[in-house]
Amino acid sequence: MQDQTIDVRSGENINIDTLSAYLKRHVPELTNITEVRQFPGGFSNLTYLLRTNLGDWVLRRPPLGAKIKSAHDMAREYRVLEKMGPIYGRIPALVHLCEDETLLGYTFYIMERVEGIILRNKPPQGLDLSPPRMRAISEATIDNLALLHQINIESTGLTELGKPEGYVARQVSGWTKRYHNAQTDDIAVMEELANWMVQNQPIDGCPGLIHNDYKYDNLVLDQAEPARILAVLDWEMATVGDTRMDLGTSLAYWSEGPEAKVMQLAASNLTWLPGNLTRMEVVERYQHTTGHQLDDILFYFVYGAFKIGVIVQQIYSRWKQGHSKDPRFSELIHAVHYFGNLARLAIEKDRISQLL
Template identity: 45%
Template sequence: MSDASQKTSDALLDKAGRVREGEELDVARIDAFLKGTAAGAGLSGEPLVRQFAGGASNLTYLLSYPERDLILRRPPFGHKARSAHDMLREARVMQALRPVYPYVPEVLAICDDHEVMGCDFFVMERICGIIPRQDLPAGLSLSPDETRRLCLSVVDRLIELHSIDPSASGLESLGRGEGYVRRQIEGWSDRYRKVRTPDSADFETVMQWLAANMPAGETAIRVVHNDFRFDNVVLDQHEPSKVIGVLDWEMATLGDPLMDLGNSLAYWVQADDDPTFLALRRQPTHLPGMLTRAEVIAYYSERTGLRAQDMRFYLVYGLFRLAVIVQQIYYRYAQGQTKNEQFAGFGKVARYLEKRCLAALAADGPVG
């Protein structure tokens, strides 16, 4: 590759920015910890610390040493749900999955000593590549055919994950599996009620419908990511339609793969959606060449053999779960537990998602 081509390719890599106010790290303590582990062998000086975009859930930092770049993951500052943001579990899930799903980054160090940073955290390898966020990076232009290949590559990685047999792969300890659907509906409903604010959406009609329309059991028991979307995949910088990494394993467990698909489709804003949903878009699924939600369902079903007569339950569940996550973040903002101003409008987002759920319930005929 020529120098000019290499510079163009490097410019597409996902960039970290300045650390947000209130989310700074004690660099000296982290450096000392790392240099006491195998991950710190050969590292010199203290790292330059930058922070990646996002951070509505766990926070992700880039630690740049002269010799190599590392990635640090820690929970958010402020109050967090008792069972959420379990960094030790996320790291161990990644370690268990990596031998059978090579897109998982290698975990290099785990810290449960709160003297270092006041919380559990872990450090992993950096997979250098392109992360497709709200839009593709400036300078990356894909034809509709190339965009379709990118789209299929992303969906194929979800299909590949759902094709892993937990029993044959020694992954039975990742979760309980059976009863997953009921636990999700009851759990997310309980979480929503606990983070209601005076201006929050009601969601009682949606929660009652989900509780009354749960399938009798799981479609199958598979490894589920529980947050599989475009900005959690890493693309090859030289072949942008190729996925080389999958990130953010915080909520991975054993469960119903159609629930995982419903979660992913909650983020899937397509070109013909209403203006409000288009304004909320956080991944480039609107581009010419991208599959629609219905096409994703058909493609997924054909290749996995997993299907439901009516996907309404899974799609409404995905939207409701997303609304709970949004409301949890808004609750932290409303309580003054985070200063990130991007969360100020999340209450309105949750109210809009309730309208989408209610519209799906009112639709005639099968949805999806």
């Protein structure tokens, strides 16, 4: 039931001899890398499986053609994981960080592989995802997000990751700028949302740790008990700020049944399967656990949908420039329209659930 790998895609190969010789100098116990495979899931950083005499490792590197260093900073992500390990625990063990870009052409880091289930668009064969099981998984997912958001960022030193003050305004202006920098098509709804967010943004509050990409396919679940989370992955955008913005992003990824029938990217997050919490049930459970004030949940959801639209636009722009051969990326412009229209529907209906 573990995440499946594929042969490394053309143009995304790793020089195994160079990598092996380098790692032997830094990890003395390593004798050989027997195989390199690629994880096909995900739309951002490239991730590889390294089979070694010390067990399975995972190598992460930036995507081809990425010019947004702040979003693909492998060294920063590695240091976030170093800091989070003793504080939180559900973090893969780290092996090595290489910042010498002359070696392979990019900064990369290696961590141990956490064996478990990752829920992607196609559920692992033989896994029970009945309504009671999905209910338990969805509840555990939101409880874990609430736990992350309640970590004391002052006593743990996590304030070093960012600046909570002014976080909402910076995110609105920052993601709007990123959209314009990556824009390939005229999409009126994205401009409408950018203006709406400026006019409706709430004041900062609820300062805490933000994962910034918290969803099912970034969780490793226990094979024996899938409602038990073993590890949280992909900390590349982690920071500190208004945690309700993080909740908003997760809610925008949290697709409901009818939405999965309309957009393939929405269907890839299995929150639409029967038994899952609805988005409003997510809000109610999260609020009960954290006590956070969520009167402005519409804004946080709209922000999350806009942000996902921008991320997808950035990936599509890199594909259009020829930096990626991944065939999934060719249709992503439709997802930009989808998430923009989903946010507009939420504004029109003044709710975040049952939008389609």
